[in-house]
Amino acid sequence: MNDQTRRGPGRRRDPDARRRILEATVALVAERGYAGVTKEGVAARAGVGRTTIYRWWPSKGAVVLEALRGIFEVRAPDSGDTRGDLVAYARGVAETLTATTYGAIVPGLAADLARDSELAADFRRLCVAPTRASGIQAIQRAVARGDLPEDVDAELIIDIIGGVVFLRTLVTHAPVESDLADKLVEIILSGHRV
Amino acid sequence: MNDQTRRGPGRRRDPDARRRILEATVALVAERGYAGVTKEGVAARAGVGRTTIYRWWPSKGAVVLEALRGIFEVRAPDSGDTRGDLVAYARGVAETLTATTYGAIVPGLAADLARDSELAADFRRLCVAPTRASGIQAIQRAVARGDLPEDVDAELIIDIIGGVVFLRTLVTHAPVESDLADKLVEIILSGHRV
């Protein structure tokens, strides 16, 4: 989020302070969930002045995002087997979304995203886009292989997979069964039978 | 949510106070979004003591839920045309989720749902269940008509429709195109071709 370029003379940013802040954030999210994270608490836990957080991040969401962006990563394999690749992708999405930390973050974060479009853009860029891109590539490979029609709406397929898991996790709190991935991929492939 | 049984001698609940609270809540949600609603603000706007809110609702989410549950209602038509009915349902869902008020509420509310399972249960019961039930009935009629196989996973179909719209509205902030409903229903019906 911040590069290491110089910015005129003066004391440089202290990488240790930033590290402690991010670690404290991770710990607090794990312990108390997104709502339980406060700048006050992070600063205290990190042994850092509250001002330092304000200096580098505009909002709580931004800190959490940077601290936890690593967890939002799913990659579709490239095995040559369309069904297998898509199922693996769907399973990855389901596992990530139902994992403890993710569940502790996303609902609260989503609320902030709705009010902070810059944060939302960062979230999409850092967390959503790479995963989606990986899924879309898998679909494009399937098209190349002739397993899906050329005019397939890859975005929509990705959204179907993500949407169902997202909805069940965050809204209906319905279980994400182990065979959900298979069922979804079955419908998607059948629905696009060439 | 509240019965009208007597409760000994003394004054009964003042329906006017409740009404003013709910109206103030609606107004505040519209003006400032879910996060902008506070018990303090509602009480002030409603000309009501803060205590009165505490007396009748356990949380801000509960007030908002009661004040706005009416907006969460989609019903699938019963025209005899499976595709038409499902498209109408999908369009209804999309329109509701993209409507101003809904967008102002759901992200914040979802954050509270994640921390308050009672509120989550109420939300599902009052807002989610009726809409889902209507969609499921439409699917059951399609099965009866022979348009969908008997072993169709109706829940999953409903979740596909809701999930895509939900995801795009709240997370990816992607546009919900006018032909989304058609595309979704096409995939679903093709994916279950008997």
Added chain:
Amino acid sequence: MNDQTRRGPGRRRDPDARRRILEATVALVAERGYAGVTKEGVAARAGVGRTTIYRWWPSKGAVVLEALRGIFEVRAPDSGDTRGDLVAYARGVAETLTATTYGAIVPGLAADLARDSELAADFRRLCVAPTRASGIQAIQRAVARGDLPEDVDAELIIDIIGGVVFLRTLVTHAPVESDLADKLVEIILSGHRV
């Protein structure tokens, strides 16, 4: 500063909280001087929410004023001996102004008075006026007795006494000798010899 009149229904002001606040203020002034008093510190010491202080006093100066107004009290005796009464008054003023607590407060308080005219008015009304009035009465008795001319400027005499002590205490930090009162009164009486 606040009377005990009703102000509509509701929980009444808690006299215990106010008492604890004022006591903590006195203690902090004694320990650390006026500049060492902070609302934060008072609240912590008094075991009180910071808000409670903000509710009842508009500024730190106002709290200190209420907590310590008792110390600003000098009364001229009425012995029938003009010189004796005035000397006693001057000695009282000198003793008060050189006393520990007073010295710890007044310079800092004076700085606030310069920026807060309401506070300044309260200070004059509560702390300055009664003492001055007592001195002026002594002068009027002297006039009645024929010890001072009828057209004497009583205010000026009071200000000479107070001014010298004030100046030495706060600005020049010069000692206030034990015979200062006698010398001052001598000059004043000689200067108005009838």
Added chain:
Amino acid sequence: MNDQTRRGPGRRRDPDARRRILEATVALVAERGYAGVTKEGVAARAGVGRTTIYRWWPSKGAVVLEALRGIFEVRAPDSGDTRGDLVAYARGVAETLTATTYGAIVPGLAADLARDSELAADFRRLCVAPTRASGIQAIQRAVARGDLPEDVDAELIIDIIGGVVFLRTLVTHAPVESDLADKLVEIILSGHRV
């Protein structure tokens, strides 16, 4: 306060930086009063690093003192007329103390003087002593002339003049009437009638 001698190799003190700091201080005192002057603000206004201020002055009071010491200067004339000289001196004191800038500084500065004895010493040496010395000389000339007795307490007379004006300006906020100087000198001279 600082000489221009060399001090080993390296860059010498930048007189321009000092000048800019003092000018910025004067401007800020005029605009916002003593309390409105901050090291941060001075540095920003002067286009100077905050460190530079710390290097040369130990406290805000010291900067203000150096920036504004010129305004604290009253000199008694030497006309040969005792009454006239003393009245002129008293008028000068009154005018200085009631002048805008002075009023903006002294109350706040006095608060700092009470806590910083070094600053207090500097203040007395630079601002108070010369003016007092001038007044005392006028009194000594009066004694030489036979207008005042030999054992007159010159310090006390100076303090009477300064004290009354000081008290009215800073504490009672009473007006300093145009004939105050005459009245004071009248009392003083009558009080020492030889």
Added chain:
DNA sequence: CATTAACCGAGACGGTACGTCGTGTCTTGTT
């Protein structure tokens, strides 16, 4: 018909967190 208790408005209270400002110390690179 008087009692009486539930309900209501108002708001005081101890708190938590916010975002801002200033402080004094420090570090870095430039002149």
Added chain:
DNA sequence: AACAAGACACGACGTACCGTCTCGGTTAATG
């Protein structure tokens, strides 16, 4: 060596809400 720039930990500020609590009033069924 002096300087600008500014990062850092810290402390205090004034504000906004929170959840709990205590009042005095109103009101309507019950005794």
